[in-house]
Amino acid sequence: MDVFKVLEGRHSVRAYADQAVPPDKLKRILEAINRAPSAGNRQAYEVYLVHEAKQRKDLVRAGNDQEFLGQAPIVLVFCTHAGLDIDRYGPRGAQLYCIQDATIACTFAMLAASALGLSTVWVGAFDEEAVREIICAPRDERPVALLPIGYAAETPRLRSRRKLTDLVHEVD
Numbered sequence: 497m498d499v500f501k502v503l504e505g506r507h508s509v510r511a512y513a514d515q516a517v518p519p520d521k522l523k524r525i526l527e528a529i530n531r532a533p534s535a536g537n538r539q540a541y542e543v544y545l546v547h548e549a550k551q552r553k554d555l556v557r558a559g560n561d562q563e564f565l566g567q568a569p570i571v572l573v574f575c576t577h578a579g580l581d582i583d584r585y586g587p588r589g590a591q592l593y594c595i596q597d598a599t600i601a602c603t604f605a606m607l608a609a610s611a612l613g614l615s616t617v618w619v620g621a622f623d624e625e626a627v628r629e630i631i632c633a634p635r636d637e638r639p640v641a642l643l644p645i646g647y648a649a650e651t652p653r654l655r656s657r658r659k660l661t662d663l664v665h666e667v668d
């Protein structure tokens with residue numbers, strides 16, 4: 497699909513059908529993640545794939561009772577892995593680059609899912625410690641984004657945006 501069609505058509509979905517994500521589509525999403533750019537190509541993040549119903553239910557609780565986390569058949573958890581950056585980039589790597597790496601990877605997953613006819617919503621409101629326990633991630637990894645993926649059970653309207661003239665500042 498044309499990239500601009502994907503960008504223009506994507507929207508958050510907060511209700512999911514009881515329908516599995518086909519393995520070939522999941523594979524393409526994971527491969528898209530792995531094409532995301534990262535500082536120095538260090539890929540200072542980890543991705544956890546949650547599909548068991550029990551763990552998704554636990555994510556609902558850790559995610560401020562956002563029920564769609566339990567509805568979507570798959571939830572990807574993106575964690576920073578600062579240790580992969582710190583020797584080369586010091587505090588800037590540990591405090592900034594690894595967050596950018598992880599969130600760009602999440603963006604790639606979101607757009608790939610959309611191109612494949614799947615829906616997502618970026619979830620940032622959650623208890624990091626509780627999520628870390630659910631996915632059994634080590635302490636040096638920080639969960640920064642959850643991405644439920646599945647087939648939409650709703651068709652929300654596209655949300656409006658700020659005007660470009662308000663958002664973009666030309667520097668003379």
Ligand SMILES: Cc1cc2nc3c(=O)[nH]c(=O)nc-3n(C[C@H](O)[C@H](O)[C@H](O)COP(=O)(O)O)c2cc1C
Pocket residue numbers: 506507508509510562617618619620621622654655
């Ligand atoms: C950093 C970040 C955190 C977000 N956290 C949540 C969240 O916890 N729950 C939720 O329902 N949506 C969340 N969203 C989705 C936004 O609400 C949504 O992207 C925004 O309203 C624009 O709507 P659209 O995605 O349909 O264009 C988050 C988005 C971002 C980028």
